Amino acid sequence: MKLGVLTVLLSGKPFEEALAYLSESGVEMIEVGCGGYPGTAHADPDILLNNPEALEQFKNTIKKYNMTISALSCHGNPVHPQKEIAEGFHQAFEKTVLLAEKLGIQHINTFSGCPGDHDGAKYPNWVTCAWPEDYLQVLEYQWNEVLIPYWKNAVAFAKEHGVTKIGLEMHPGFCVYNPETLLKLRDAVGEEIGANFDPSHLYWQGIDPVIAIRKLDKAIFHFHAKDTKVDEANKAVNGVLDTKNYGDELNRSWIFRTVGYGHGTDEWKEIISMLKKIGYDYAISIEHEDSLMSINEGLQKAITFLKDVIIEETNDGMWWA
Structure with a gap:
């Protein structure tokens, strides 16, 4: 496994300055935003796909700091019910795929997206319950008429350009938000x-x-x-569904924390060990969205914490037996 960082949190720095900072911090892999919600601060496909010199400079900068790209990210909602919004996210996805092809990368990260509840809807409709039965009809429409057809076409396009691993972040608010829904889409699409x-x-x-x-x-x-970190006092009163602003840390039922501040070393060692058991030996990519810490402090604490729990070396088999 290798320590990585989603570089979006360093969007305020030029790409080379960001890589120099990460290299000095012991980071080996980078996940780079190429459109959608992550933006294009460090990798703009409109430039890199049309300017060979810019593309070569981009690759040389990564090589200079001994980095490897773990994935290109273009998180968005390509099935948004407003067609112009959906098209923007879809174009970001396709451009990211084309850039991955140029870079020889197979990994793309994004969201599944969430449609509305009918063809004329204006906003996404995330279904969280099974009754009244109207919601089951919404799910039927979203999955069978929108989501599965979209991803069948998107996967076909990606495969044509050498992208064979589309990592969907299981995120509430989108149709794929837990292992069951992830596997449902995987079974339907490929x-x-x-x-x-x-x-x-x-x-x-x-x-x-x-x-x-x-x-x-x-x-x-x-x-x-x-x-x-789940706030047990707030959760006990209002449960975990929470629409308060992320900045209202004192009153929310949960907030994002840098690793180690939501769950301790033992928990993260169990996570890393289970990843090892299933054969995952790739990026452990830090996404820092801790509203209680600065960019630098939250990232540095995460790096220090993870260096202690990541399993870096390939084992030697059952050497004692």
């Missing part, structure tokens, strides 16, 4: 669909990441190192 496994979004739903990793097994393509 093995090119997998997980960009982020335990932070699972913790507050009451999902055990260690057991979820065991369940997903080879469907895990990429891993986000991010934590969540």
